[in-house]
Amino acid sequence: MTFKKSILAAAIVGTMAGTAAHAGEVEVLHWWTSGGEAESIAVLKSMVEDSGHTWKDFAVAGGGGDQAMTVLRSRAVSGNPPASAQIKGPEIQEWASLGFAADLSGVAKASNWDAVLPKVVSDVMKYNGKYVSVPVNVHRVNWMWANPAAFAKAGAKVPTTMAEMWTAADKLKAAGITPIAHGGQPWQDATTFESIVLSVGGADFFKRAFVDLDQTALNSDTMKQSFDALRKVTGYIDAGSPGRDWNVATSMVIKGEAAMQFMGDWAKGEFTLAGQKPGKDFLCLPFPGTDGSFTFNIDSLVMFKQKDPANTAAQDKMAELVVSKKFQEVFNLKKGSIPARMDMDMTPFDSCALASMDTFKSTAKSGKGLVPSMAHGMSTTGSVSGAIGDVVTSFFNSDMSSADGVAKLAKAVKAAQ
Numbered sequence: 012m013t014f015k016k017s018i019l020a021a022a023i024v025g026t027m028a029g030t031a032a033h034a035g036e037v038e039v040l041h042w043w044t045s046g047g048e049a050e051s052i053a054v055l056k057s058m059v060e061d062s063g064h065t066w067k068d069f070a071v072a073g074g075g076g077d078q079a080m081t082v083l084r085s086r087a088v089s090g091n092p093p094a095s096a097q098i099k100g101p102e103i104q105e106w107a108s109l110g111f112a113a114d115l116s117g118v119a120k121a122s123n124w125d126a127v128l129p130k131v132v133s134d135v136m137k138y139n140g141k142y143v144s145v146p147v148n149v150h151r152v153n154w155m156w157a158n159p160a161a162f163a164k165a166g167a168k169v170p171t172t173m174a175e176m177w178t179a180a181d182k183l184k185a186a187g188i189t190p191i192a193h194g195g196q197p198w199q200d201a202t203t204f205e206s207i208v209l210s211v212g213g214a215d216f217f218k219r220a221f222v223d224l225d226q227t228a229l230n231s232d233t234m235k236q237s238f239d240a241l242r243k244v245t246g247y248i249d250a251g252s253p254g255r256d257w258n259v260a261t262s263m264v265i266k267g268e269a270a271m272q273f274m275g276d277w278a279k280g281e282f283t284l285a286g287q288k289p290g291k292d293f294l295c296l297p298f299p300g301t302d303g304s305f306t307f308n309i310d311s312l313v314m315f316k317q318k319d320p321a322n323t324a325a326q327d328k329m330a331e332l333v334v335s336k337k338f339q340e341v342f343n344l345k346k347g348s349i350p351a352r353m354d355m356d357m358t359p360f361d362s363c364a365l366a367s368m369d370t371f372k373s374t375a376k377s378g379k380g381l382v383p384s385m386a387h388g389m390s391t392t393g394s395v396s397g398a399i400g401d402v403v404t405s406f407f408n409s410d411m412s413s414a415d416g417v418a419k420l421a422k423a424v425k426a427a428q
């Protein structure tokens with residue numbers, strides 16, 4: 012890939028350019044800019060500053076991080092990557108294989124990461140057996156966020172299956188309430204689509220399609236049924252959806268203008284910030300038909316190699332802080348996710364987080380139902396998930412038939428591999 016070549020050359024220059032930064036400074040590239048996200052990242056900023064180092068904020072707005080990754084690539088190509096960046100899943104290994112990622116073995120050993128992090132998390136953080144990334148949390152993607160008052164007003168039952176969901180959506184529509192709050196951006200379409208695929212096909216099918224990239228699964232009738240369901244979703248969203256940010260869609264549910272949203276639990280950060288309580292003002296339920304499955308999305312920070320030892324010390328300190336119990340608690344209470352370490356006292360967490368932790372642990376133990384998110388870059392490379400997202404979005408925004416959707420999907424995945 013051409014990007015790989017240009018970036019390899021820039022890697023050497025980039026390491027040297029690190030000398031320009033102030034001693035003990037860490038510049039952090041992230042895309043946490045919604046209300047709940049900004050509150051969360053502020054926790055890390057203040058902990059880094061309290062430890063005596065300088066924080067340089069490098070926020071690139073855009074849910075899902077597509078824009079942030081574009082900016083990261085251009086900074087890296089010009090030989091000036093930030094000291095740290097939010098990078099996820101297989102992309103971590105790609106950056107490490109290009110020689111950018113600092114080896115965090117020292118801090119990992121001193122803080123016993125291998126003992127406190129579950130294997131499903133630590134595997135993603137390592138390259139060639141060494142830690143090159145720090146996990147901040149575990150997000151569950153296959154959630155449905157519901158406004159119980161809106162359902163009550165429409166006389167509709169909060170759905171636990173897709174069949175129930177269509178029935179409820181019809182009642183909500185008839186009552187003048189937007190059934191589904193949706194933001195019109197490719198990653199949001201992909202987020203909804205992957206939950207549908209999990210519901211229609213189950214976890215094993217999800218893995219065959221989005222992890223193994225198996226052509227038979229991609230070309231199957233199950234995938235066609237998933238596109239059929241996605242088409243139905245388009246009939247229950249409002250006309251204002253195109254271009255809308257995910258957190259604006261969440262606010263429609265918070266206000267009761269819309270009844271439900273299909274989004275990962277970063278949405279909970281918005282409900283929490285608005286002072287709403289789970290089980291009362293809003294409900295968190297597995298996406299209909301996916302109870303007992305867990306689509307995971309682990310946020311993590313990669314440290315880029317630095318020339319100045321003071322900056323390396325700041326990175327190591329930040330890495331240590333991120334995995335600390337204190338950070339994992341305070342950050343995740345605001346972010347809506349659950350801690351990445353499994354030895355936490357969960358008393359301060361709400362019912363959604365407790366349910367999430369239960370399902371995460373039970374699926375990790377049984378090996379059944381735990382799947383990496385495709386829409387959030389956990390299941391495959393950026394080029395493959397980007398290709399899937401393109402097909403899903405063009406299906407969503409046109410009158411493409413499900414049969415064409417399936418054929419285009421299988422072809423796009425093949426071409427992107």
Ligand code: BGC
Nearest residue numbers: 073074075076277308310387
């Ligand atoms: C990230 C979350 C973030 C969400 C919306 C996801 O890909 O993992 O941390 O809140 O995008 O921006």
